[in-house]
Amino acid sequence: MRASRRRATAALSVAACLLALPATQSAAEQRHGSGSGTDRGTATATSVYRITDTDSRTRTEIQRTGALVLSLKGDTAFVEADEHQVRRLRSAGMRLSRAAAPSSGSPHRAAPGDFPPEDSGYHTYSEMTEEVEAAATEHPGIVDRTSVGRSARGRDIPAVKISDNAGTDEDEPEVLFTCNQHAREHLTAEMCLHILRRYTDNYGSDPAITDTVDSREIWVVPMVNPDGVVYDVGGTYYRGWRRNRESAPVDLNRNWGHKWGCCGGSSGSPNSPTYRGPAPFSAPETSAIRDFVESRVVDGTQQLTGHIDFHTFSELVLWPYGYTTDDTAPGMTEEEYRRFASIGRSMAATNGYTPMQSSDLYVTDGSVNDWMWAEHGILSFTFEMYPSSGGLDGFYPPDEVIQRETSRNDEAVSILLEESGR
Template identity: 30%
Template sequence: MKSLLLSSLLFASAALGTRVPGANGKITYDGYKAFRIHTGENEALVKELVESLPEAIKFNMDTAEHLDLVVPPKELKAFEALNLDSVVIYEDLGADIRAEGDFATYETTAARAVPSLTWFNSYHAYADHVTFFNDLAGAFPSNSEIFTVGQSLQGRDIFGIHLWGSGGKGSKPAVYFHGTVHAREWISAKVVEYVTYQLLVNYSTDAAVKAILDKYDFYILPFVNPDGFVYTQTTNRLWRKNRQTRSGSSCVGTDINRNWPYKWELTNGASTNPCDETYKGQAAGDTPENKALVAFTKTLVASKGIKLYIDWHSYGNYILTPYGYSCSATPSNNARQLELARGLNTRIQQSYGTRHTVGGACSTLYATTGDSTDYLTDVSKAEFAWTIELRPGSGTSNGFVLPAAQILPSGVEQWEGMKYLLATM
């Protein structure tokens, strides 16, 4: 979710325009260093200084805290000359990307066999993710099935898995999860998979899990942006948007999470420039992915309604409640939302001490317009609609390129939090 503010919104075009793909067509980022620059009271000055590095990438920016900057080899001396308060978070971004991409081979399970937990020891190719979900649903045919809400621009299925308990499928209010809306946020798919896995595997043996699955129908979409995700694996690891082209522009991609048809027309929460990371599209809901998502969301509303919606992202460790479009507006049940979000944060901490910042999306982080949580709150009338930003936090190294060793801990801590939230809300 992390948008790149001010001129850093030009990340996508810069990334493609200044980095030469390797022999396999993949942008390597070899020799690029990443720095976390502490801005303190000098935020405006720091931003101005880093603009002197035209090929550097503003990798991530927290509100008035720090700027994560990726610097190409030829600009390292110029960066050092700025004498900024910084620490290295990637010594060689290209090497870290290669290490992250050492995908383990996934062998399909025997008929109705539960996939192994070793799945969470590595990142995987997109095709293996599809197989994993098919295997998981095949192992629990009485409680799950694969469904499709539509197709991406390039014709990939936007698929999900539906989970239900003793009342039968479609009989209870919906818990609705989205993952990998932004293509480079690989950890979001893995966490969504871990939560799904735990719900199904523990249903018959854990009374608390059974109570949750008997109370709600789960609709889980791990890859809202499959085209973008595949592109991060084949070409540019740091790609964010979908792969949509626009007439009159050579720039590619629309931010699906600035394209929802609610408050889309407002300014300052998205970009109208097709080259920018937060490009909102030419009209509200004009991406094929968003059209499919909106149509499916309406079916959930028309059925039993939506109790909880979570849009999983990375990074920074945040639990964000509505709204993104306004820093002063709050939902009618705001006190209850914040109470639950703080309780979720407390429960997550119990696993590894990971802390999340809790608050309204705009007031806590930055303004967003045309985003899913605002739509789910005001249009779909979901009781709770949150964004969760996963590891790493602002006080640690790494960013979108999160080491595979952190996949399982990320899943474990979020699952512990979900057990609390789903039983309490």
């Protein structure tokens, strides 16, 4: 299965060399299934490089050239860059070596919008909505299906509430789990669906699960970026797509309002994969999550006390702030930073991830974690899931790993749910 899977991801080695597709497929592509591409707005060819001996400062410099850090293993970064960016990086004294590309191959898709047959364990957008509906039907007392809004292309963004009296807004700590802000990170949607199944199917039989559901209100949003997800799997090959599907696609995790565009941690160019959009919350997807979070302010108190935003990949646990390399900054005291670090390290000890402040990876501005904490005091973390390192193919692990890599985070999720009540 793994060899077959690698044939399916092989197109990524050529995808980076092709023009990013327009909002709708061309007639030629519809007929022949040709023309995959990553979400850069130019026809400039890109490749994946390995850069050793990096630190937060050098990785931030890499991002500011327009190159994209794909993953981090120790101090080695895997970077997607075009020739111009490579020249800039080398002139800055960085040593780059070309990372091995997957072998070539031509996968067959069962139908447009489906994962390849060998990856059928992943959920498409429609399959995700069916699973959400099924959970609400099978567990009516503890599951309430709702919506946080609609995407740029008009798709519903479902949310699920899990609690012992799901239809009632009780005075209990609330925790939010969000997945798939970045389209190609499909393992994250499986993570949210795993949380949904774990806290519903085991209710009443597992004492710890039952106690958590009885004492918390758990919110799960499996696909924040449904348009991007559908587009990424909608052609002959995986497209390596990251952003949403507006006419000028936006990196949703650079579009949040706190310190938006402040510090060189995002791009103002619509051609960049880290394009932050024309204004904070300009993307309908981020504004929908914002409105939901703000709706949880009851009698002046934010009910949400914890949050994890799942991404892939690098196996990291990250906490705010991302916009500054300082541990403490306005809105973050030393005591609060120590609590973030303590919880982050405790969670990482259970799943084998590496814990760090977000800016220790590289500086980002307009991120969800910074906004959640600075604006609402929510303990907000990012998990970068499996694999630990790699190039573009790291976004597309085989479906055989789904159960292992989602259950790997069970204890960490439990820790945050416990901490949310303190």
